[in-house]
Amino acid sequence: MQINRLFEIVYILLDKKNITARELAKRFEVSVRTIYRDIDTLSSAGIPIYASQGKGGGIALLDDYILNKSVLSENEQNEILFALQGLTVTRNPETDKVLAKLSSLFNKKNKINWIEVDLSPWGSNKNQRGQFAVLKDAILNRQVIEFEYFNTSGEKSSRKVEPVRLSFKVNAWYLHGFCLSKKAYRTFKVSRMSGIRVTQEFFVERLPEELPEAAQEQKSQKWIEVRLKISPHGAYRVFDEFDEKEVTKNQDDSFTVATSLPESKWLTSYILSFGADVEVLAPQYIREMIQNKLEEMIGKYKNKR
Structure with missing residues (x-):
């Protein structure tokens, strides 16, 4: 992703001070032209980055450039780190990488462990964190999932669903998706799902308006x-x-x-x-x-x- 590459470029330049476009292109497995486009993007964003030619030339930042003082205030730095720390619940490796790099750039390594997000109820042995990771990957990869589900009456049924969205409401996680068994959108409480299996069956994302919003889902509720x-x-x-x-x-x-x-x-x-x-x-x-x-x-x- 370009945004991660841009962060990486700034991080490298703050560490190495000078590097050639060819070296960056090789590192990120992109063309030299793409690297120069990234340099233009960073420059347009106010990052004092420049390229020089000749012996000893390359891409560099101004010597007196300090990211945490030039771009973001103390509160803005903290808000970014806090938001990323909260997102680590998604188990996305890119989130962890960006968090580590930014905490280093902001010199705030001691603030990256301020929060721990655990999706399981107190005293529960059920691995909802693991369930969350599986469901998140299925949604992003658009893969059909299968699972056993207990409804509010305690009745167990097998479901096959195109997962669309995870939402957290009233102390619980819910999965919204198109149930292939019922041929309609349904909402499932994650804690009532068991034996979640990601199939090798992929689906095409349906039109956004086909997904009922929370307000529409609750409209029939008295x-x-x-x-x-x-x-x-x-x-x-x-x-x-x-x-x-x-x-x-x-x-x-x-x-x-x-x-x-x-x-x-x-x-x-x-x-x-x-x-x-x-x-x-x-x-x-x-x-x-x-x-x-x-x-x-x-x-x-x-x-x-």
């Missing part, structure tokens, strides 16, 4: 207004999962939460995940639904040894 009372023991989740504007603190240190949640089987499981720390105040039918579910659960433990 959302309802829910009021919850959460005890002080559940405070740690209140501000993790709800907007501050939706939360009211009560005199007894409990919290009343007024929010919108999707009406689905997930809603019951979500509310029950708070255990005894939550009470549904409204709507009434959700309150009754939780009550019925609790009675069903209690019934399983009665009169059993």
